[in-house]
Amino acid sequence: MILVTCATGKTGKAITKALVSSGKQVKAMVRKANSAQTAREMGVGDVITADLANKEEVFxxxxxxxAVYYVAPNMDPNERLNGENIISACQSEHINHLVFHSVLHTQIEALPHHWERHFVEQSIINSGVPYSILQVGSYMQNMLPMWEKMLESGIHRMAYDTEAPMSLVDLEDVAEVAVKITDNSNFFNGIFEIAGPSITLLEKAKILTSVLGRNIIAEKQPLVQFLEHGKAIGLNKYTLSMMSKMFPYYDKHGLVGSDKVLGWILGRRPTDFKEFVRRTYEPNSYNS
Incomplete structure (x- = not known):
């Protein structure tokens, strides 16, 4: 049986659904009791409520x-503590395989939420537990909450430079990777960069225009405006602080990896942005 943590979040849902669909037995760990039903609706029979920061609950x-597929909460001040609890429990329970869903380029101190995972990765490597570390790029799906607004306004807005290159990855590709490697000894004790082809906002806008059949332009959202919106929708101070460092870094460097490892694991070319847009867009969902 495979334990998936944070099983009802954006990442956890995709991973859980893919594992269940592949016929694997899954135990879903959720933080709140009211998320248990969501997990069961995905076909999970064994659901447990636990806080990653609580060692006894994790054990x-x-x-x-x-096996454990460890999805950590994004931009969490307890990053190292959560990781320590997972590792200790894996050691205690003699887990066969720990998969850590990490992030691209954890070596970068200028991205504190990436840098914190660098220390978790180090602890996993030294733990003696067979592991696989997936260093995952930003998702193509991150634009979906703004999809309808983009269609209405004709503007694809993100809070970084329109020419900054980003190796966006399709979350469905990531979920396919999870199925292929979890509890598979061929992938033990490896670190794998899971990134898609590099693309800029300007290039995304051209593809959106072509596929959607309506003019879409790329625009950088002012950081202050983005952070004000984040505060208004309830993002905590720590998350806002991380974002205030992340987007200026993206402005200067982007976040670029190689899509070669992903293609090797999948056994095919990774999904590109045009394919993602074609799959996402439903012509009847929007009336001009």
């Missing part, structure tokens, strides 16, 4: 599983 959640 209890790991009982009866052979």
């Amino acid at each position: 209890h959640a790991m009982e009866g599983v052979s």
